[in-house]
Amino acid sequence: xxxxxxxxxxxxxxxxxTRVWRFVKRHALTVYALLAVGYLMLPIAVVILFSxxxxxxxFNYVWNTFTFDNWIHWNSILGIQxxxxxSLEVATLATLVATAxxxxxxLALVRHHFVGRGATNLLxxxxxxxxxxxLGASLLTLFLNANVPFGFWTIFIAHxxxxxxxxxxxxxxxxxxxxxxxxxxxxDLGANExxxxxxxxxxxxxxxxxxxxxxxxxxxxxxxxxTYLNAGPTQTFPIFVWGIARVAVPPQVNVVASAIFxxxxxxxxxxxxxxxxxxxxTRGVA
Amino acid sequence: MGGFFHRHRGVTPYLLxxxxxxxxxxxxxxxxxxxxxxxxxxxxxxxxxxxxxxxNFSTALTDYHQQLIRSFVYAGIATVACxxxxxxxxxxxxxxxxxxRNLFLLFIVAPFFVTYLVRTLAWLNILAxxxxxxxVLRDVHILAPDGRLLATTFAVISGITYNFFPFMxxxxxxxxxxxxxxxxxxxxxxxxxxxxxxxxxxxxxSAPGIVAGTLITFIPAAGDFINAALLGTPNQQMIGNVxxxxxxxxxxxxxxxxxSFILMGTILVMLxxxxxxxxxxxxxx
Numbered sequence: 231x232x233x234x235x236x237x238x239x240x241x242x243x244x245x246x247x248t249r250v251w252r253f254v255k256r257h258a259l260t261v262y263a264l265l266a267v268g269y270l271m272l273p274i275a276v277v278i279l280f281s282x283x284x285x286x287x288x289f290n291y292v293w294n295t296f297t298f299d300n301w302i303h304w305n306s307i308l309g310i311q312x313x314x315x316x317s318l319e320v321a322t323l324a325t326l327v328a329t330a331x332x333x334x335x336x337l338a339l340v341r342h343h344f345v346g347r348g349a350t351n352l353l354x355x356x357x358x359x360x361x362x363x364x365l366g367a368s369l370l371t372l373f374l375n376a377n378v379p380f381g382f383w384t385i386f387i388a389h390x391x392x393x394x395x396x397x398x399x400x401x402x403x404x405x406x407x408x409x410x411x412x413x414x415x416x417x418d419l420g421a422n423e424x425x426x427x428x429x430x431x432x433x434x435x436x437x438x439x440x441x442x443x444x445x446x447x448x449x450x451x452x453x454x455x456x457t458y459l460n461a462g463p464t465q466t467f468p469i470f471v472w473g474i475a476r477v478a479v480p481p482q483v484n485v486v487a488s489a490i491f492x493x494x495x496x497x498x499x500x501x502x503x504x505x506x507x508x509x510x511x512t513r514g515v516a
Numbered sequence: 517m518g519g520f521f522h523r524h525r526g527v528t529p530y531l532l533x534x535x536x537x538x539x540x541x542x543x544x545x546x547x548x549x550x551x552x553x554x555x556x557x558x559x560x561x562x563x564x565x566x567x568x569x570x571x572n573f574s575t576a577l578t579d580y581h582q583q584l585i586r587s588f589v590y591a592g593i594a595t596v597a598c599x600x601x602x603x604x605x606x607x608x609x610x611x612x613x614x615x616x617r618n619l620f621l622l623f624i625v626a627p628f629f630v631t632y633l634v635r636t637l638a639w640l641n642i643l644a645x646x647x648x649x650x651x652v653l654r655d656v657h658i659l660a661p662d663g664r665l666l667a668t669t670f671a672v673i674s675g676i677t678y679n680f681f682p683f684m685x686x687x688x689x690x691x692x693x694x695x696x697x698x699x700x701x702x703x704x705x706x707x708x709x710x711x712x713x714x715x716x717x718x719x720x721x722s723a724p725g726i727v728a729g730t731l732i733t734f735i736p737a738a739g740d741f742i743n744a745a746l747l748g749t750p751n752q753q754m755i756g757n758v759x760x761x762x763x764x765x766x767x768x769x770x771x772x773x774x775x776s777f778i779l780m781g782t783i784l785v786m787l788x789x790x791x792x793x794x795x796x797x798x799x800x801x
Contacts (some may be wrong), residue, residue, distance in 0.1 A: 258759065280641060359783075448628060494629035
């Protein structure tokens with residue numbers, strides 16, 4: 231590089247210098263990006279790696295030997311299987327209900343002008359801007375004062391409450407860019423309201439609803455703070471981890487977390503691949 | 517659907533809203549009222565009585581102002597750290613990643629797919645006293661021979677930073693991605709250097725993302741107690757730890773409720789001040 235720079239006139243030399251500087255800068259940023267991704271992935275790698283560890287003591291903090299046993303006997307720890315099942319049940323049920331409720335709110339907010347629209351927006355926004363501990367605590371005081379027994383249903387109620395707002399935001403974003411002429415065209419062609427909704431509105435909304443549902447499911451299955459305050463004796467997987475982390479951390483905890491991660495990442499990668507292919511196809515057409 | 521809506525314009529939106537709004541009303545708004553009611557009670561578990569006990573608030577403040585201040589300091593440092601770490605990454609994904617964009621976005625959200633508690637516990641492995649990080653830091657004398665990373669303020673703030681990183685990176689990315697590249701070309705045509713173009717064009721245009729990211733990082737971070745509980749000691753306890761312990765261990769419901777209100781009130785005041793500084797438009801998008 232220097233020999234080239236020395237050979238050319240001073241003005242061009244500056245050009246080379248800037249080019250070198252740009253080159254370095256561009257790659258510095260790329261290197262940084264890769265390092266940052268490494269930082270994000272590091273704990274995940276540790277979780278997965280230590281799911282194959284055969285720990286010497288009760289705590290799975292130091293690497294010992296490689297084993298598949300933890301994966302084969304993932305449910306050999308008392309309570310872990312029922313905790314995972316509870317988590318899945320709550321997440322499924324809460325996601326279904328919250329997606330339905332949230333989509334309806336989003337439809338009303340985007341499609342209609344009505345008295346109380348601002349207040350509705352605020353009511354949807356408020357749970358998002360309240361710390362989880364306060365959300366959980368307030369619900370706890372409601373259940374305490376109303377003498378509601380804590381358990382599966384109080385967890386379910388709490389989860390629907392905090393997922394709804396996320397659904398509204400996700401579906402709203404999709405609805406805003408939605409071409410209403412498609413519905414009008416269907417009506418002009420003689421379709422009634424129900425048919426139009428079923429054949430036009432719902433299919434167009436489906437991707438957003440699915441995205442919202444996946445987000446809701448992920449939030450539900452991962453929630454600790456709100457659940458912990460409203461669970462009573464019922465254990466979800468995060469609560470199981472919290473309880474056991476004080477006395478021991480068996481590698482089976484890592485197995486379950488890794489399994490959840492792998493399923494989620496498989497869905498994510500599938501989505502990335504699908505978007506990549508459809509982008510390529512559209513480019514091909516154009 | 518359209519026809520139905522046109523004919524019943526008055527009731528339809530309310531019918532659509534009713535189930536969801538009722539749910540939020542009964543399980544979000546009403547509980548807030550109960551929390552307020554509880555915060556003004558006096559007595560010892562299980563015999564609480566409503567006595568307009570405003571002293572709960574002053575007692576809570578005198579007893580726990582340290583944890584309260586600590587929560588906001590930790591959350592503030594972690595938010596700034598998130599911004600500094602996430603901005604260049606979001607910038608790279610938005611402008612340089614090309615066809616790899618979606619894959620890198622997936623990398624950003626990947627930590628969310630690992631159970632919060634478990635990914636925080638993973639930092640116990642990484643920062644462990646016998647772990648590689650501590651060993652290297654001791655060897656290069658950044659840490660004293662018996663120095664630790666675990667059970668320190670550093671560990672707690674790092675944990676918060678890691679756990680809330682995606683909350684910052686995603687909105688910043690979204691705002692960067694929406695910038696029209698022609699604006700940057702125009703800046704270059706007008707003889708701006710890359711750095712000037714970044715400072716005068718890119719950075720201001722990404723401000724909404726920075727504002728949104730700051731809020732959705734800072735608010736949950738201030739209420740967090742998991743990082744302090746798992747990576748810290750009682751000396752790193754945050755306000756969330758106190759509220760949680762009062763509700764579930766010492767059963768001091770009025771004290772816990774008043775602390776919850778203090779936390780929420782402080783955040784609200786900060787939000788309003790922040791809104792005054794950056795402008796409400798940026799805040800509500």
